Amino acid sequence: MTPATKPDLRVSIGSLELRNPILVASGIIGFGKEYEHLVNLERIGGIVTKTVTLRPRAGNPPPRVVETVAGMLNSIGIENPGLPGYFEQKVPILRELPCARIVSVEGEDVGEFEELVRGVDRSGVADAIEVNISCPNVGPHGMRYSTDAGMAREVMTAIRPLTKLPLIAKLTPNVTRIAEIAEACAGCGADAVSLVNTFVGMAVDSRNRKPILGTVLGGLSGPAIKPLALAKAWETVQAVDIPVVGMGGIAKAADALEFLLVGCTAVEIGTAMFADPGLPEACVTGISDYVRAMGEHSVDAVIGAMEVPAGRGPIRAGKARRDAARAARNKGGTT
Amino acid sequence: MTPATKPDLRVSIGSLELRNPILVASGIIGFGKEYEHLVNLERIGGIVTKTVTLRPRAGNPPPRVVETVAGMLNSIGIENPGLPGYFEQKVPILRELPCARIVSVEGEDVGEFEELVRGVDRSGVADAIEVNISCPNVGPHGMRYSTDAGMAREVMTAIRPLTKLPLIAKLTPNVTRIAEIAEACAGCGADAVSLVNTFVGMAVDSRNRKPILGTVLGGLSGPAIKPLALAKAWETVQAVDIPVVGMGGIAKAADALEFLLVGCTAVEIGTAMFADPGLPEACVTGISDYVRAMGEHSVDAVIGAMEVPAGRGPIRAGKARRDAARAARNKGGTT
Amino acid sequence: MKQVACTVVENRELTKGNFLLTLRVPRQFSKPEPGQFVHLRLSTDGEPLLRRPYSLEGYFERRGIRAIRIYYSVVGRGSRILSGHPKGRELDLIGPLGVGFKPARRKTAILVAGGRGVAPLLFLSRRLTEKKRPHVFLFGARSKNELYGVREVKGGRLHLASDDGSVGYHGSVLDLLEREWSESGHTPATAEIFTCGPHGLLHAIADFARERGIRCEASLEGPMACAVGACRGCPIPLRPEHDQGRYPAMCVEGPVYDATVVDWERLP
Amino acid sequence: MKQVACTVVENRELTKGNFLLTLRVPRQFSKPEPGQFVHLRLSTDGEPLLRRPYSLEGYFERRGIRAIRIYYSVVGRGSRILSGHPKGRELDLIGPLGVGFKPARRKTAILVAGGRGVAPLLFLSRRLTEKKRPHVFLFGARSKNELYGVREVKGGRLHLASDDGSVGYHGSVLDLLEREWSESGHTPATAEIFTCGPHGLLHAIADFARERGIRCEASLEGPMACAVGACRGCPIPLRPEHDQGRYPAMCVEGPVYDATVVDWERLP
Numbered sequence A, B: 001m002t003p004a005t006k007p008d009l010r011v012s013i014g015s016l017e018l019r020n021p022i023l024v025a026s027g028i029i030g031f032g033k034e035y036e037h038l039v040n041l042e043r044i045g046g047i048v049t050k051t052v053t054l055r056p057r058a059g060n061p062p063p064r065v066v067e068t069v070a071g072m073l074n075s076i077g078i079e080n081p082g083l084p085g086y087f088e089q090k091v092p093i094l095r096e097l098p099c100a101r102i103v104s105v106e107g108e109d110v111g112e113f114e115e116l117v118r119g120v121d122r123s124g125v126a127d128a129i130e131v132n133i134s135c136p137n138v139g140p141h142g143m144r145y146s147t148d149a150g151m152a153r154e155v156m157t158a159i160r161p162l163t164k165l166p167l168i169a170k171l172t173p174n175v176t177r178i179a180e181i182a183e184a185c186a187g188c189g190a191d192a193v194s195l196v197n198t199f200v201g202m203a204v205d206s207r208n209r210k211p212i213l214g215t216v217l218g219g220l221s222g223p224a225i226k227p228l229a230l231a232k233a234w235e236t237v238q239a240v241d242i243p244v245v246g247m248g249g250i251a252k253a254a255d256a257l258e259f260l261l262v263g264c265t266a267v268e269i270g271t272a273m274f275a276d277p278g279l280p281e282a283c284v285t286g287i288s289d290y291v292r293a294m295g296e297h298s299v300d301a302v303i304g305a306m307e308v309p310a311g312r313g314p315i316r317a318g319k320a321r322r323d324a325a326r327a328a329r330n331k332g333g334t335t
Numbered sequence C, D: 001m002k003q004v005a006c007t008v009v010e011n012r013e014l015t016k017g018n019f020l021l022t023l024r025v026p027r028q029f030s031k032p033e034p035g036q037f038v039h040l041r042l043s044t045d046g047e048p049l050l051r052r053p054y055s056l057e058g059y060f061e062r063r064g065i066r067a068i069r070i071y072y073s074v075v076g077r078g079s080r081i082l083s084g085h086p087k088g089r090e091l092d093l094i095g096p097l098g099v100g101f102k103p104a105r106r107k108t109a110i111l112v113a114g115g116r117g118v119a120p121l122l123f124l125s126r127r128l129t130e131k132k133r134p135h136v137f138l139f140g141a142r143s144k145n146e147l148y149g150v151r152e153v154k155g156g157r158l159h160l161a162s163d164d165g166s167v168g169y170h171g172s173v174l175d176l177l178e179r180e181w182s183e184s185g186h187t188p189a190t191a192e193i194f195t196c197g198p199h200g201l202l203h204a205i206a207d208f209a210r211e212r213g214i215r216c217e218a219s220l221e222g223p224m225a226c227a228v229g230a231c232r233g234c235p236i237p238l239r240p241e242h243d244q245g246r247y248p249a250m251c252v253e254g255p256v257y258d259a260t261v262v263d264w265e266r267l268p
């Protein structure tokens, strides 16, 4: 039943093969150095860097973070050294990392996205590029590209020819139908999509009647959003054939497994790492044990393994009508 | 500073005047009777009934509820006796309630919405009608009307002439721009909008690899969604001139106050009541004390009283550019 | 049904992970029937968010002091928190809730308990003993040390079974039921079954009863939110031939329900 | 900086709501500087979600046993949970973090403490005393029973103030500072200020120092997520004339920072 051999946890995102499906999400551990004493990068699949913009960004005024019930709001505003600073300060760091390096980029317009992709490709230290078209904290342009399928298409079409590196489009959940945006990206050469970025939220201090964040609005992350992120991931998996990288509220190995079970090829760990830097490694162990317990040899057996029992499943109008009709026959109603 | 006189908590939604801004949300206490031994309805503003559909609905297959971190998912599917059952079983109950009675209705098409509004108006026991165009648990038609401004307009335009009762359009948060839908409703004679209904979410049991809910997808409610609901409420308040009824995760008086501070005229209490049936009354007391502590005499002083300090506020692209430009002058970047 | 403040009199771990909780309840708490449950608020800090329903293992009145007992196992968040509540802690409770067992006056009651499902049946057994009604108590557990309360069983004949054979019959309590039925000459006219335990066991017992036309009531478990019939979160799925076009609510039309009409396949 | 498991040696309530926590730390925990802090995981059940940063009140080594002390007040979720951790409880800690105070060798250090802000200054005072450096300790609190650790102050002159006059000077510690400065003939060349306390107080002290060109370091507080410089959640706003086009991170470039360049209006 339980094979002694160590399970094979390798997964692929386009031409990039990951040692295992556990990544650290963008904005959580900078460019890897900040957490070098806290995380053993040799055990995880890879990291996604803090998002890099063309010019340096000071970020948003304080306060930038506030804890909410089972979550946190942030309004960092992509504080980063810009492409020049990336080359000067970050490339040397990334070159030394013992795991896959996925560099996240964000432009204010198509032209900036193009320059960024060219630059990161040229830097030679990136194993893939996560195209952040979903940041809620940099003003209108931030989410524009992933709340509108047309604009997402525009960006992806423009940058696809500029690099051979796998392109992962990072999507916002703050849309009516995320699958539409994912399909648009897939149709324009994205090798994968990753989701979710944060949900737009806010907090008010009733004691002084002021918004808590300097920008009033921020992005919600953490365990609170997991059920929502999982639903977005499942919606997307059913809509596109390219790999889906899932994230949102993962705080234990079982959470990571849920994303794999609905069909995600890999997952990213975010907020919960602030309290538990060992979480990514714990997830790798948990997934390995799970594959073993299933009596399987590869993580492929877990990805998309969720079974929807007969008689269950999302409601279709027809079904709702049948129920209603059946109920109509009988008048014994209830609230 | 603290006036001895009891503060005036009355608020108005169209022609309906509420004793205070605290309502119980739809689907939480049925039609009032179920909770008669647990809630003192004489102290709160009113209740919104379980949504009534034209025909009886059996609801969705089990399981229908699962607890998540700081929240719960439900896939009830508007189990209700239909309009006939409403007349037979519920009207007599509503007639006796010592608080405002807002009857929630949901139709599968415009024609059903029309019949329902006519019926509820005729029943003579409704003080207002909440038009549920946002249920995520009754198949495609459920959310269709509030994820598409055009369809919301269609419904509101059709039902507005059919009753003099205040019409409150209940909106889903599962949209890119909720303000657009709110504007559409306001433009077609809605007296108010209420939000949020639940966020689409799901949960998987990694132990048996099955979705936990019978419908796989369900609606997330509870404290987990409060920051998101508050942001949607604020977005809507800035977009429309009609009253906004806020809800989503209210679990203590301070939460209710946050919704009033961002500009909501009233709030609805939901999930948190299952654990704490006394919550609505506690919110009334808390708001009353708060108004007193402010040295004010009326709750009007609280509604919309949030102050955004100078230098704070949502980011505009221009501002982001200024920061970037400023930062560009100096190369001392950081992650 | 009322919302009342009760006090922990005792919260004792009887066997690994299995606790017996005794709560003192005020007089507004009306006298409960075997099979009814209470909805307990396990903490006031919002975690867990929902109350948890627990069947009553017993109800006791002495010198005006009223107490209820709950027999629970630590399986998740809520029960873990519950196990941490010390003597003297005040807990918020709603109850008694739901409908209990309805034993017929002239029939022999056969009580079939599986694991911690023994709780409401011990309550029923005591009630039957008070009323001098003969009954049979069949109790199956994983092993000897999980047999709780058997010494309590007075007025009825007791037969034990354990999966590991550490006590009584080595096997399932279902075998005990079949043997009892065949050997003691019960008929649907003279005997009825009351059961509580894992749904797998209840399913088998329900089939046994349905095939023979025996009246059989089972105490069900499933997720609940309000527990007072308002939210409709606790539907009991019924077999197609018994479909009423609606789902009975486990919290108000149950938790004790005719086991032979339940669609066990679709029960959570 | 390391993530280590430490053990609660003592967690004592000194005055209403104010606790002194002593934690035994393993030897991987490197010797901290006054002004540095640790990032404590208050619970493992995810509530609260984030760690909480606490300044070190002291660091002690005896016979190879290393201990740190934290002086904290119960104000919200996390600190309430922290106050419940009994002796022997193991806590997960990251530290020491941030940069501490940098007293100049040849200057008189004037330590100005407000309320629980006294913690890192007591640590500094002890360090200065070890190094036989003369210093002045000005301590203001709401009232007598909130004066913690004054007996600890050895090597330095001590002046007290209380808002209610229950002890020492009746008024603000700011008045003590002004008096000390005018009466003891300090000059920017001979003395410098180290302070910690409510931001309102720090703001006033910063203005006092800036107007006179006095070097002044303050220990700041604000919301933090990672506490290691990665998330950029803890920006220190600087006065326009000192704007570097970027925000220093409080967790790695602070929490001790030049008080005269901080834009106190924009600090959380």
Ligand SMILES: Cc1cc2nc3c(=O)[nH]c(=O)nc-3n(C[C@H](O)[C@H](O)[C@H](O)COP(=O)(O)OP(=O)(O)OC[C@H]3O[C@@H](n4cnc5c(N)ncnc54)[C@H](O)[C@@H]3O)c2cc1C
Residues within 6 Å of the ligand: B067, B203, B204, B205, B206, B212, C037, C048, C052, C053, C054, C055, C056, C070, C071, C072, C073, C074, C075, C076, C077, C078, C079, C080, C116, C119, C220, C221, C222, C223, C224, C255
């Ligand atoms: C009418 C009624 C009577 C009851 N009587 C009793 C009784 O007498 N004694 C008793 O011990 N219990 C009884 N229960 C069950 C009880 O209400 C609780 O469900 C039980 O204590 C577990 O609650 P929990 O919070 O500890 O576990 P939870 O955290 O609520 O989890 C419940 C179960 O689901 C599992 N689970 C938790 N989270 C997930 C997830 N995300 N995915 C999949 N599975 C998950 C847990 O491991 C556990 O097995 C009764 C229930 C009902 C409806």
Ligand SMILES: Cc1cc2nc3c(=O)[nH]c(=O)nc-3n(C[C@H](O)[C@H](O)[C@H](O)COP(=O)(O)OP(=O)(O)OC[C@H]3O[C@@H](n4cnc5c(N)ncnc54)[C@H](O)[C@@H]3O)c2cc1C
Residues within 6 Å of the ligand: A203, A204, A205, A206, A212, D037, D048, D052, D053, D054, D055, D056, D070, D071, D072, D073, D074, D075, D076, D077, D078, D079, D080, D116, D119, D220, D221, D222, D223, D224, D255
């Ligand atoms: C470098 C540094 C050093 C520190 N050193 C110490 C120290 O030595 N001693 C010490 O006691 N503390 C210290 N703190 C503060 C400490 O980290 C915690 O912030 C403090 O213990 C309160 O945390 P809490 O979880 O109890 O309160 P929280 O629940 O986190 O709340 C923090 C504060 O905000 C308020 N608050 C909570 N929720 C909200 C909301 N929704 N809206 C508005 N306000 C809210 C609370 O009332 C409280 O006043 C330090 C902080 C930093 C950054």
Ligand SMILES: Cc1cc2nc3c(=O)[nH]c(=O)nc-3n(C[C@H](O)[C@H](O)[C@H](O)COP(=O)(O)O)c2cc1C
Residues within 6 Å of the ligand: A025, A026, A027, A028, A050, A051, A074, A076, A078, A104, A132, A135, A170, A196, A197, A198, A220, A221, A222, A223, A225, A247, A248, A249, A250, A268, A269, A270, A271, A272, D225, D231, D233
């Ligand atoms: C403090 C913070 C900073 C973040 N910065 C970025 C960023 O720069 N780029 C990005 O694509 N996502 C960023 N994110 C979003 C995360 O990568 C992730 O999508 C989100 O937090 C949801 O995952 P979680 O719930 O596990 O944290 C940030 C999140 C947090 C909490």
Ligand SMILES: Cc1cc2nc3c(=O)[nH]c(=O)nc-3n(C[C@H](O)[C@H](O)[C@H](O)COP(=O)(O)O)c2cc1C
Residues within 6 Å of the ligand: B025, B026, B027, B028, B050, B051, B074, B076, B078, B104, B132, B135, B170, B196, B197, B198, B220, B221, B222, B223, B225, B247, B248, B249, B250, B268, B269, B270, B271, B272, C225, C231, C233
């Ligand atoms: C069990 C349950 C049933 C609900 N049924 C309805 C309903 O029939 N109609 C409706 O408009 N909203 C319904 N809702 C949504 C609530 O009215 C409310 O919009 C939502 O729960 C958010 O508020 P909360 O977080 O305070 O619960 C239901 C919510 C729950 C939890």
Ligand code: FES
Residues within 6 Å of the ligand: C223, C224, C225, C226, C227, C228, C229, C230, C231, C232, C233, C234, C249, C250, C251, C252
């Ligand atoms: S739990 Fe709400 S109706 Fe049964």
Ligand code: FES
Residues within 6 Å of the ligand: D223, D224, D225, D226, D227, D228, D229, D230, D231, D232, D233, D234, D249, D250, D251, D252
């Ligand atoms: S708290 Fe993360 S950078 Fe300071």
